[in-house]
Amino acid sequence: xxxxxxxxxxxxxxxxxxxxxxxxxxxxxxxxxxxxxxxxxxxxxxxxxxxxxxxxxxxxxxxxxxxxxxxxxxxxxxxxxxxxxxxxxxxxxxxxxxxxxxxxxxxxxxxxxxxxxxxxxxxxxxxxxxxxxxxxxxxxxxxxxxxxxxxxxxxxxxxxxxxxxxxxxxxxxxxxxxxxxxxxxxxxxxxxxxxxxxxxxxxxxxxxxxxxxxxxxxxxxxxxxxxxxxxxxxxxxxxxxxxxxxxxxxxxxxxxxxxxxxxxxxxxxxxxxxxxxxxxxxxxxxxxxxxxxxxxxxxxxxxxxxxxxxxxxxxxx
Ligand SMILES: Nc1nc2c(ncn2[C@@H]2O[C@H](COP(=O)(O)OP(=O)(O)OP(=O)(O)O)[C@@H](O)[C@H]2O)c(=O)[nH]1
Numbered sequence: 527x528x529x530x531x532x533x534x535x536x537x538x539x540x541x542x543x544x545x546x547x548x549x550x551x552x553x554x555x556x557x558x559x560x561x562x563x564x565x566x567x568x569x570x571x572x573x574x575x576x577x578x579x580x581x582x583x584x585x586x587x588x589x590x591x592x593x594x595x596x597x598x599x600x601x602x603x604x605x606x607x608x609x610x611x612x613x614x615x616x617x618x619x620x621x622x623x624x625x626x627x628x629x630x631x632x633x634x635x636x637x638x639x640x641x642x643x644x645x646x647x648x649x650x651x652x653x654x655x656x657x658x659x660x661x662x663x664x665x666x667x668x669x670x671x672x673x674x675x676x677x678x679x680x681x682x683x684x685x686x687x688x689x690x691x692x693x694x695x696x697x698x699x700x701x702x703x704x705x706x707x708x709x710x711x712x713x714x715x716x717x718x719x720x721x722x723x724x725x726x727x728x729x730x731x732x733x734x735x736x737x738x739x740x741x742x743x744x745x746x747x748x749x750x751x752x753x754x755x756x757x758x759x760x761x762x763x764x765x766x767x768x769x770x771x772x773x774x775x776x777x778x779x780x781x782x783x784x785x786x787x788x789x790x791x792x793x794x795x796x797x798x799x800x801x802x803x804x805x806x807x808x809x810x811x812x813x814x815x816x817x818x819x820x821x822x823x824x825x826x827x828x829x830x831x832x833x834x835x836x837x838x839x840x841x842x843x
Pocket of ligand 1: 682715716717718719720721723727728729730731732735757758759832836
């Protein structure tokens with residue numbers, strides 16, 4: 527094969543870079559403008575020299591908003607500091623650093639946050655510069671958030687599912703017991719729900735579970751508390767920081783709200799009454815060694831409530 531006389535495709539020497547260009551600065555800027563990817567050209571201090579159309583579109587602002595200003599000001603920690611360190615080294619001509627595609631956020635004020643994959647390339651031209659390449663991750667983030675939501679919630683009621691409940695219980699258990707603060711759990715089971723399904727049908731049974739879920743959720747006193755569907759017609763409430771008496775008050779409110787549910791509008795007849803049995807366990811002075819033991823105690827208390835006649839609240843011993 528004949529030996530090629532062309533310069534190699536990848537040239538890192540400033541003297542040979544863009545050998546054929548009359549004015550490399552113009553050529554480089556032209557290349558940046560022509561690029562399909564969102565790209566900004568920076569000088570070695572990090573000051574923005576040029577923003578292409580794709581970057582204007584992605585960032586939602588005109589090039590004039592950025593040109594002449596340091597690029598790193600739109601990044602949050604720790605990326606802002608990392609870029610500042612790179613630009614400081616460039617001034618000292620220590621080395622030519624790059625950043626491989628990395629997830630970070632571009633921020634305009636407190637609210638306008640754009641998740642991106644950012645890469646930084648050093649261009650060793652006579653007038654050296656950097657190119658910033660941005661890839662929009664907002665759609666990807668939305669999809670990940672949606673998958674996370676689907677994986678962590680119960681599709682019928684919208685409450686947290688059992689797995690989420692157990693994860694949060696473990697976290698809150700660690701956090702609250704370390705501070706020697708109480709943690710309470712309530713296990714809640716719908717009474718004679720098989721009969722409800724048999725009388726009114728499964729679809730109305732589903733609607734009933736949705737309404738019960740809403741009442742439990744609305745009875746919780748603060749946003750640290752978590753209501754979950756534990757499975758079937760069984761629900762749980764986690765009350766971090768709540769002692770036995772406070773947990774009992776919450777359970778009373780849940781009972782009242784569920785007893786007061788009115789199914790007449792759903793065409794089921796005004797005499798339909800739904801009740802739940804509840805078991806409460808509270809960790810105060812280290813009597814339960816684990817979060818699992820706390821939940822087991824609440825479950826035992828629940829089954830005692832069932833055995834004692836249902837529609838009642840039982841406290842663990
Ligand atoms: N409609 C509907 N029913 C459900 C769902 N999950 C569980 N169930 C029903 O809940 C009923 C639970 O029945 P059981 O375990 O016998 O309990 P119960 O009839 O509530 O009686 P006690 O708990 O002893 O008061 C069953 O008929 C299940 O089919 C659901 O997602 N939708």
